Structure formats: C-alpha cells, structure tokens
Amino acid sequence: MAGNGLPRHASRHRNRCRSLSLTKPAFKPDNKPAAPAAGRLPRGARRRRLVEEAAAFFAEVGFEGTTRALAARLGVTQALIYRYFPSKQDLIDAALAEVFGDRWNPxxxxxxxxxxxxxxxxxxxxxxxxxxxxxxxxxxxxxxxxxxxxxxxxxxxxxxxxxxxxxxxxxxxxxxxxxxxxxxxxxxxxxxxxxxxxxxxxxxxxxxxxxxxxxxxxxxxxxxxxxxxxxxxxxxxxxxxxxxxxxxxxxxxxxxxxxxx
Incomplete structure (x- = not known):
C-alpha cells in the first residue's frame, strides 16, 4: 500500500495521469544554450543578439535592470551596448519592438x-x-x-x-x-x-x-x-x-x- 492508503499501482497511475494533464512552466531564459560572444558576431547579428537578450533580461528582472548587469550577463562591456543604443530607453524600445512587432496573421x-x-x-x-x-x-x-x-x-x-x-x-x-x-x-x-x-x-x-x-x-x-x-x-x-x-x-x-x- 502507498502512504496515502491506495495500492501502489493506483497511486502510480494517479500521479502519471496528473503529470500528463498539467504542466507548471518556469520562465528560465538562462537555460537556453549560450550564444557566441558578441564580439565575434557581424554587426547586424550582434545588434540582434543584444536586443533578444535585453528582452529576456527585462522580462526576468524588470526594466529597472541595469545595462551594467545586462553587459555582465552577456560577457560584453557596457560601452558595446551604448555603441548600438544611445540610451537605455532606446534599448528597451528596441526590445519591445522585437517582441511586440506586428505578429498579426493576415x-x-x-x-x-x-x-x-x-x-x-x-x-x-x-x-x-x-x-x-x-x-x-x-x-x-x-x-x-x-x-x-x-x-x-x-x-x-x-x-x-x-x-x-x-x-x-x-x-x-x-x-x-x-x-x-x-x-x-x-x-x-x-x-x-x-x-x-x-x-x-x-x-x-x-x-x-x-x-x-x-x-x-x-x-x-x-x-x-x-x-x-x-x-x-x-x-x-x-x-x-x-x-x-x-x-x-x-x-x-x-x-x-x-x-x-
């Protein structure tokens, strides 16, 4: 008998059904494979990576997250970020545009x-x-x-x-x-x-x-x-x-x- 009073096979069956019917996702952007260092990417690809990583960063920590922390997370300098985006708000705007661009299906x-x-x-x-x-x-x-x-x-x-x-x-x-x-x-x-x-x-x-x-x-x-x-x-x-x-x-x-x- 299982600890809940049910036969072990019944308990296993109930738990298996529960695992098939429900999921509890976790938002873990850091779980994705590491991208190549920004310095080794072509200019366009480097900017795109900065935008994509900024979107995941702000989704995780909020828009109060600093460019210093983002740079450390990416393994680049703050200066590199500001080479592409004159201000933090410009980076935020680019990240939001990337995620919420026109995704409408005609x-x-x-x-x-x-x-x-x-x-x-x-x-x-x-x-x-x-x-x-x-x-x-x-x-x-x-x-x-x-x-x-x-x-x-x-x-x-x-x-x-x-x-x-x-x-x-x-x-x-x-x-x-x-x-x-x-x-x-x-x-x-x-x-x-x-x-x-x-x-x-x-x-x-x-x-x-x-x-x-x-x-x-x-x-x-x-x-x-x-x-x-x-x-x-x-x-x-x-x-x-x-x-x-x-x-x-x-x-x-x-x-x-x-x-x-």
Whole structure:
C-alpha cells in the first residue's frame, strides 16, 4: 500500500495521469544554450543578439535592470551596448519592438469577417490561434511594461480595437439588426463588452507564465467555453446598450486610443 492508503499501482497511475494533464512552466531564459560572444558576431547579428537578450533580461528582472548587469550577463562591456543604443530607453524600445512587432496573421482578418460561419466558431478558432502566439517572454514583458510605466499597453490597445473588437462588435450588431459601425461609432460599453472575452483568454496565459500556475497543455476547450459564454450574454447585452435602458456612461462613443492619435 502507498502512504496515502491506495495500492501502489493506483497511486502510480494517479500521479502519471496528473503529470500528463498539467504542466507548471518556469520562465528560465538562462537555460537556453549560450550564444557566441558578441564580439565575434557581424554587426547586424550582434545588434540582434543584444536586443533578444535585453528582452529576456527585462522580462526576468524588470526594466529597472541595469545595462551594467545586462553587459555582465552577456560577457560584453557596457560601452558595446551604448555603441548600438544611445540610451537605455532606446534599448528597451528596441526590445519591445522585437517582441511586440506586428505578429498579426493576415488570415485572421478574413476569419473574423467571415459571416458564413457562426460567430462562436469564428471566435473560438481565432482565440485558439491568438493564444497560441503568446509566450512567457511576451506576457511577462507586457505585464512589466504596464507596471513600470512603459507606453506599450496604450499603443497595443489601439490595435486591439481596430483588429479584434471592431469585427466582434460589428458581428454582434449585425445579428441584432443594429446600425453598422460605419453609421454609428463603437460605444464605450461595447468595447468593454469585447474586452471581457479578450481579457479572459489573455489571462489564461498570465496564469501559466506569470503566476506559474499548473495549466492544461491545451486550453482550447477552455477557450471554447469562454467564447460560448461570452456570445450568449453579449447578444443580450449589446441590445441593452443600444436601448433606452442602457447605461448612459457606457453609451458614449469610444474614445480614440492613445496609440492612434
């Protein structure tokens, strides 16, 4: 008998099932193979390596991490870093641009706009793919950017509104027989409505990569559940927002995100 009162074979089986169903990842950028010393790399490759290593460094220690510490980690001098980046902020900007450059898949535009497929099906397919692009590096950097005053989250919000929230709200309006977005601007409440689903999906990655919580290897079923729950409620909520019973504070036009001004 095992110490928990179960037969040994049952205990082994239970532990094996648990190990197959859950993973608890750790963010350990130092585990990757060591790159060649920066001094032996061509100029373009050297700059790229500095940017990639800076992204991993800031994700791990925060943007307060010093260029002196980064240089020591890379085995180079501070002077080499400043030869490529006039200031630490220039290095931070380059690292964020490297990680959060345009990773949008053009096929997603057609997917979200495909009115021949049910909205639940489109959103499930999109968010499963979107979540699949998330990494420990990108999520940790994004959270740190918000906490430490980097402007990334504000710029990111404009892209979310244009590329994701507008198609979602447009589809919900079409189903409800409401005016198109070209005839009536998106309301604040509509953006908040779309954000409830987006935030729920993103939080799956935060739980895995930031909180280091055990998560299923695949969260597709969870995303499907989130989408079905969202769409069922959103169909009712969007009608309420456009009715006289809607909250006036939520019915005002959505402000232009800072990143688009």
């Amino acid at each position: 096929e997603w535009d057609a997917l979200l706009a495909d009115a021949t497929r049910p909205l639940e099906e489109r959103l499930t397919a999109f968010y499963c793919a979107y979540h699949g692009r998330s990494t420990a590096l990108s999520l940790r950097l994004f959270v740190r950017a918000g906490l430490e005053g980097q402007p990334l989250p504000g710029r990111h919000g404009a892209r979310l509104t244009d590329r994701i929230f507008a198609p979602v709200i447009g589809a919900l309006r079409a189903e409800a027989g409401l005016p198109d977005l070209t005839d009536k601007d998106m309301m604040r409440g509509e953006r908040e409505l779309a954000m409830t689903l987006h935030g729920a999906v993103v939080f799956l990655g935060i739980r895995r990569h930031v909180y280091q919580m055990p998560m299923p290897r695949s969260v597709d079923d969870i995303i499907r559940l989130q989408v079905e729950t969202f769409v069922a409620g959103a169909r009712h909520s969007i009608k309420t927002l456009h009715s006289a019973a809607g909250d006036s504070a939520l019915a005002v036009p959505q402000l232009t995100p800072r990143g688009r001004r």
